[in-house]
Amino acid sequence: MRTGMIALAAGLLALRFLPALPPGWLLPLLAVVGLMLLPFRSYPLAFFLFGFCWACTSAQWALDDRLAVELDGRTLWLEGRVSGLPEQRDGAMRFQLEQPRSRRAELPQRLRLAWYGGPEVQAGERWRLAVKLKRGHGLVNPQSFDYEAWLLAQRIGATGTVKHGERLGPARGPSAWRDVLRLRLLEVDAFGREGGLAALVLGDDSGLSVADWRLLQDTGTVHLMVISGQHVALMSALVYGLIAGLARLGWWPRRWPWLPWACALAFAAALGYGLLAGFEVPVRRACVMVGMVLLWRLRFRHLGVWLPWLLALNAVLLVEPLASLQAGFWLSFAAVAVLALVFAGRLGPWSWWRSWGRAQWTMAIGLLPALLALGLPVSVSGPLANLIAVPWVGFLVVPLALLGTLLLPLFGLGDGLLWLAGGLLELLFQVLARIAAWLPAWSAPAMPWWVWLLGAIGALLLLLPAGVPMRALGAALLVPMLAPPVDLPPPGRAEVWVLDVGQGLAVLVRTREHALLYDTGPRFGEFDIGERVVAPSLKALAVGRLDLMLISHADADHAGGAVAIGRALSVERVLSGEPESLPADLHAGPCVDGAEWTWDGVRFITWRWREAVSGNPASCVLLVEANGERLLLTGDIDARAERALVDAGHDLRAEWLLAPHHGSRSSSSAVFLKAVRPRVVLISRGAHNAFGHPHPLVLTRFRAFGIDVRDTVDGGALRLELGAHGEISELRGDRRFWREK
Template sequence: MAATLGLLLSLRGPSLPYFFVLSVFVLFCLFHRRLFRERLLIVTFTFLLYYLVGFFAGDQLRTVYQSGDQTIYGTIKTIPIVDGDSLSFRLTSVSKETLQVHGYIYTEMDQHFVKTLSPGDLCKISGTLTAPLPPTNFEQFNYKRYLQEQGIFWILRPSRDEIQCIEPQTQNFYTQIQRWRHKQLQRIEREVSPEFNGIMSALLFGERALVDGDLLEAYQRLGVIHLLAVSGLHVGMIVGAVFYLFIRIGITRERAMEVLLLCLPIYIIVAGAAPSVVRASLMAMVVLICLRIRTRIPPLLGIVAVYLTYLLIQPYAIFQLGFQLSFLVSFGLIVSAATLQTRYTHVTAQLIAVTVISQVLSTPILLRQMYEFSWLSIPLNIIYIPFITLIVLPLTFVSFFLFLFMPVMYNYPLLLLEYLVPSVHTLLFHYAQMNQTSFVVGKPSLVLVYGFYGGIMYGLSKWEEGMKNWWIRPVVILAFLLVIQLLTPYFDSRAKVTMIDVGQGDSFLIELPYRRAVYLIDTGGTISFFNEEWRERRRVFDVGADIVVPALKSRGIRQVDRLILTHGHLDHIGGAQELGQSLRIQEVIYSKGPVEGENERQLLRVLSKRGAGIHFLQEGMRWKEGASEFTVLSPVGTEADLNARSIVLYVILEKVSFLFTGDLEEEGERRIVSTYPNIEVDVLKAGHHGSRTSTTEPFLTQLKPKIVLISAGRNNRFGHPHEEVTKRLEEQNIPVWRSDLDGAVQIIIKEGKVDIRKAMDTIE
């Protein structure tokens, strides 16, 4: 605790949650004065040591480069990931600074070339250096800080045909292992069926790049994603199997242990050096050393020593989710081991107890990242852990060993896995697509997370005491904290309107006071201009799944009462199908007129099958929800053009008026000005992403908006918002908030007072 608190203070600085934990730690020490008095100097020294470690680690995070066009010479550091028409790897420049390379592949021939790149290659790359963006949506993963904490300040985007690499004449041992690892991954990708090659590469080499994106999401939603991580289970099986093999062929126990001690650091590299691999391998090495020198140490001392050593070498690892879960669950199981072994004698009972403890310990941290938990997580783990442990993992190791010496057609363990695993995945997909299998709770505050862990520790202590009905009080405490998390939005008297940053598209979230209703106007969507087979990616970016759904789940939104799709263009409705798969949609509102596009018809059919009512709106329709009023100003139902058919919605929230205009253009604006000559608004959503044919002078003159919101993508190919529009707004002194510059923008309203905040200003 002293090391952790010292490190956090130097790396993140003081904060209210930090002082809360520090206070608990001090109180613990005061209640154990005798114990603390004996270790006062050790605790103080440890705190100061790790404070200095963090301070020096932060001081070394510097860059020698500047943004702009550059020609960089360097060495490929990581295995290049080629996914369709995208390329990514890390490059160590001649100045010893690491750069993240993200490239676009223009032709199939270029794709064949970049697949020949490998760690250790010496490269000359000409391109543009850009700083990673901070989170542009609320509660979004902070990719910029993630890179910076690994010493990476720049993303290098190569120009076309500007990657030139050669194989080095000499290679160090680490590079040789990485290149061998890369060759095996490439061979697995070529020769193993697509339904299993991703699982095989994940279990053997800790590399999930080959795993299909939908499958990875299914594992994640159902709470079994840890089965694809190389962990203590893998290390234990390998060490046990190799040790047994050495004994059987006549090698002494001492020599076998020494060989394993030499091989485990190599295995760390081969398996991807994830925190779980490093932890498990170092723990195995500690055990082997103790056995070799015939000394016993408590397992708890071993994991603490590994934890402290790991943070001395990589201080910023403390913020990595894999590091946190690996050490937390391992620590909890080690502390619980004695009770587990004495309380439960049957293997099945022990498996259930281990699964429950692991799940309970990891859930609060996962809720901070995933905002939901799966009802099926514990039963699926009870089923899948033996399946992976006893069948898939041993057969995968055997099949890979045979894979090195014989053709795939004679590798019967591999053929069995290629048949068996996809069949199991079919069942996983089925459960993952059911909304009822997961429960959205939103992102809990750090204080609430600490409260959850306090309740969990209390519950585990009662479980160790073994009293009758020991579980009642802990369950009541945890249920009470969960109810607080679930009910908090329903006590919020403020209305909120959020312009979600979906790139080149529209998506606006309306939350009424006391969570009376949740409306979503459009969902954004990704427009694809290519359909060549070689460009297809295993992980296709989807605005609905990757941006809109997490944005809603982070707020604890489980149901969208009204999904208002202004018109049928993909950049407005493209994310709706994923939204319908992840959350319940009560009602879909669509503009009146012929549904001509196949994408529109297919989407409405899918949403209808999932239980959403479909309603077509036209001018004059209106409704109220509490004190909030909604009026449809367009379409009239006879418009021929999709943009002109956009739903235009006039909204009054807490005495503040909004006008959402979809992709309305000049002709539609003239009609609204003519039909509603007295209309004025406080907040205007600029039509058609601020295109030249919208937000005209007469429209602005009549509406007199106090704020204008423009949703447009960064560096979009359409040039939105147009210079004439931005100049027009500037001349009228109207404050403008743009998603391409400001990211997501949230307008918070209470009793007519407006507060505006940007996602980029609320980074944790």
């Protein structure tokens, strides 16, 4: 039985690692093969094929439900009902629309929409909307958040921007009730932590600020502020423990067997909490796991602790095979597996404080390989922070918040309990801030598979009982994972990354011993690409220090991420074409026309049109030359600045040209292209950008000059080794079945 369950789980999990889904005709054939194997008792292979076929079929249904290519970028009138809890963020009302209908086209069953400057939208309302629809498109960078995988896992078939709309029907249904309750919670005076209480009670994290998320990430306590398996399990454990305690004291009715009642009521509590939180995929996963554990406690304890774990794993994946695309799935099951491994076979009772302390450090070691494989930051202070925060939130804040929410109809009592819960939460955040300032999170660079495998074996050895031979070897095996080898360019060459930052620019140029960042990506309100994309990508590439941050000019799409990057990395010097327009704490100096230096055999030259006062023409231009091969980075210079560079007599020849101003019509003049004579032009832009970049006339001009065009929208982050005289590689070329090429 166990072998068959393991094989079924392997087949279901194989979906996560497929570069492309198998053709539709092959899946029924494989299912038939699995049925034919059953009479021969080849159960493991048969179950693997069943799981694989079901997972691929479910994924194909989700892919088929995405927006049609011909509708990408079109504006349509449609009708639908708002689902989930809408959130106000970055100046827009963001919400999901279920089962939208349009007279002109067939639409996906779920849309994710943003309405800038629109009215307040409530859950459960029915709307008629004019929406500019877009196929799901995410940024693709080294170890970055995979937005396209997240959309598919949520079965969201398209995104869109609302242009106009009218409300057709009032709010109704469970979502409407949750929305009303959220608004009531946000009205409570809770020391400014009303958003945190809404997150703990309803699973709505829109009230948490960027600073809050940064703090939670640094301390490894993100799981405390989103309703996860821990919260659902805690609620179930409290009910189970209450009934068990009453039975032990003799206060439970004898005619009712306490164990079945405890398990049933504990599961009912988990389901009730899940429904209050919206019963999203993570909560459903937690409820399944809790149900399996309670069933094991009731009837199947003699079969060991791994049976409910396997049952829960298969149950979650059978219900939603796309759950394996989410990091939370892997972390939750890995966490339970680590605890089962550490505590299931222990000899003799441990004191509660010893068990609690052991759980924290073993979780830190056991989840380390999973966090690194998923490209997530590792909280060095996590064991200490969780030692304090888990009981604080679990036994104080959450019970008070839930009880206060339940008693809100009683004037003053519910508000008082929520006030107390908010005060305790604020106190916790102050403690976490001190811990984070002392030990911030660590982002590991990308590592070879063999280094990760050695580290995973080392972590497993350290988790085994103390008497296991060679257990101490685990610490030595962890060392390469904590300090993986870095592949640096040889002297005389430079590694260049044009990061995929949407409508903006960020280019990394790294030599053997030095690193330069040309522009820092955009920032729009609280959404900072520098913090969310550029800094994590640099750390994934083992860049922890910048010798120079060169900001072409002060526009937000080029300089917006500078402050966040300066906070995340050590920056030696900052230069810009518009230093006076940048934040004062950057201490930026001016870009000097004609400045030249050499790093590790690679030559750098900066140019700036001296007559440019400000704006795009004042962009600092950078020429990089390695082993006779040249790259020209141009910022947002326009045709006038291009003409000035040509007239100044500079040697602009370069094999690689970053398209000025993202390929706008006002740049990339014929005179400039004749002077540069590039073989390839690189364009950094955002999909469906409002400026129409790159302009069709510019693309026609590139083709007329025989220039190859590479685009971050089509290729994701672009990498080339300057000086090797080779070809460019596109990160989107690393195929995933959910990712469009």
